[in-house]
Amino acid sequence: MSLNIPTTRVPRVVIIGGGFAGLELANKLNGQNFQVVILDKNNYHQFQPLLYQVATAGLEPSSIAFPFRKLFQKQDNFHFRMVEVKEIYPEKKRLLTDKGELFFDYLVIASGAGNNFFGNANIEKYAYPMKSISEALALRNIIFQRFENALTSETIKEKDANLNIVIVGGGPTGVEVAGALSEMRNKILPKDYPEMDFKTMRIILIQGDKRLLSSMSEESSSKSDFYLKSMNVEIFYNSKVTNYDGEHVYFNESETIPTKTLIWAAGIIGNRIAGLETSCYGQGGRILVDQFNACIGHSQIFAIGDIALMKADEKFPNGHPQVAQTAIQQGKKLAKNITNIQKNEQLLPFKYKDLGSMATIGRNKAVVELTGWKFQGFFAWLVWIVVHLRSILGVKNRFVVLLNWIWNYFTYNLSLRLIIKSKDTKND
């Protein structure tokens, strides 16, 4: 089998993964003297910051998914292949995919991070993560399926287990999904299900740390806590989920909550690809890189984004935060450095520039931290909207997302509460 990528005179840069990091790198290499090959198991880039809105029926999946082929329609000597990378052979400068082998001059691993269930097989089996559009859609389907099942439940216990939703993890994803679910419960569900009393529905956020959004300031943490509690989200701090059997969450030794829907937003781990020595990996399944994002011991293999662990940036001795900004900045810098290698020019060390962070909890409720400036509430929420709208790819998508948001703001009543069951593809 072969990937059928034509050989050209210019060096071939193979990028594994078209997330924020890989996409930025590919864009910046455009017009330079390279053949660029992007490999991804999906045919689209996903805008992860808004996955929680797909899961909570606030946005269509297509609004935050962008087909790579459309993004790169106008780039020369660019090739996309929808494949899964199976193994890297660093010595041979080749890699193996499910559709054949491929030679590279430069390899950039931007495979991102997946869900970390910390080895708990039960949680992995029963909990719903939301790190991808497929996962967010599965979560949307199951949330609404549970409400339907609650209506035909025979016991109060069964009804409660169908209604209650437990979210594990108090980072931005956990906070945002808890807020969105709470707004849905308070405003939308009583209209959709007039027969049902949603006052008994519990939305519970379990956080391992002593505060929410622990990468932000204590001010933002306490404001998020205030917002969520005002929306009737129950929060458990310093709490550790020990087990989940699909019916009950067990945490803090002796506590249990009945729920059929556990949302897992508690941790991530690097998406590992076979072939690199164990010594290449650091904590969190991340690939150790030098200040130029080169994998230790491999001058033509790089790692960027969530999968990369750089300890050389003195302000971040334990690695950079695994967020979009790090990915984008590393992709941009690596494009420059690969070009410099070709020109025999000096490489530039990566320095992370913290542009701030933000999270939205509900309408008119957000926390924003820019360098030296913290604010919350309505204005923060507007800033959050503008920043996210600007980041979405595609004019039409931006427009549709904005339309959905405006519509939802005034009506609390989008018509996306669909349970679209999947059909398996055939003879494939």
Add this chain to the structure above:
Amino acid sequence: MSLNIPTTRVPRVVIIGGGFAGLELANKLNGQNFQVVILDKNNYHQFQPLLYQVATAGLEPSSIAFPFRKLFQKQDNFHFRMVEVKEIYPEKKRLLTDKGELFFDYLVIASGAGNNFFGNANIEKYAYPMKSISEALALRNIIFQRFENALTSETIKEKDANLNIVIVGGGPTGVEVAGALSEMRNKILPKDYPEMDFKTMRIILIQGDKRLLSSMSEESSSKSDFYLKSMNVEIFYNSKVTNYDGEHVYFNESETIPTKTLIWAAGIIGNRIAGLETSCYGQGGRILVDQFNACIGHSQIFAIGDIALMKADEKFPNGHPQVAQTAIQQGKKLAKNITNIQKNEQLLPFKYKDLGSMATIGRNKAVVELTGWKFQGFFAWLVWIVVHLRSILGVKNRFVVLLNWIWNYFTYNLSLRLIIKSKDTKND
């Protein structure tokens, strides 16, 4: 198990299926003295006339799916349950679903029609139908998966089988999907896949009859033939597909076409529910009804829409066309008649009013027949757009569909060419 529908003093009308027929009936019974229960296996109404645009990446599924709960938010004594009806017990006036039993005063079967593979197990196994949103999405995914696979095909034979698409059935669905695929091939795919020569891609329409759109006039048939051929669709008339093994379509005794994608739009059959005597059924798996849509021999069980077969309307001795208009008109008339039964007033026989029919083949290309007026081309295409936009439920959906159409008209370049793989729901 129980469906937990409260008992009230007014008679209970149970409607199986929320398609055009069931929805119209439920709407018209609103405000009358009934308890209305809609049962459907999906939680949304689907706008079938535009399924082909979901399959060909022209519209998001959410634009043509409308959650029942939202549609009926403001109706009193209305209940929706997402269940599958397993059996009807006419004598007991009860029915069995996968979530328990239910009593009815009036039962209306509006379960519609599904795909008819005419007993060919291979075709059923390998072909892609598009009678539902789930099926249309599966088809969208597989079409774009095939193009990706074509890029990494090792032989020309394999590449051809990945690129070629064969559509069986020359009714409106077959004609519309053939036209949409052809426009995609001619205008969009060469931009998305600059490496691929789409001139070798064949789009083939196999029609059993001697002309397309055989329910319309010969003028419309020949114009559709002209349009499709001008867009490089190959059409085989008087042809019967005998087998399909997932790699080759066999038809007309000796002819074969290599294709991994066979779209089945060749026939429908009533979605049968157990419990009615065999004598209740006529041809096409349809339920025989009298002029008031009552099932023969069952004065409180009715059938409307695609599943109903009424031979009493003298202009349609073999039953009415299985189209949206029949379904809507029957739903409306039955609402009136059920009300009349309650009031001991006389029943009104159903008379089908043909409002015309239309099909669109491509941009600026449609055929329209209104009573005594036939026209084709750009104006027909505009009429088609207006009629379909008006029929879509929901202001926001209408707006988004219009936006997509305008965008597509000017850019030929929506970003919906996504292969969103399904994740199974867990512990359910």
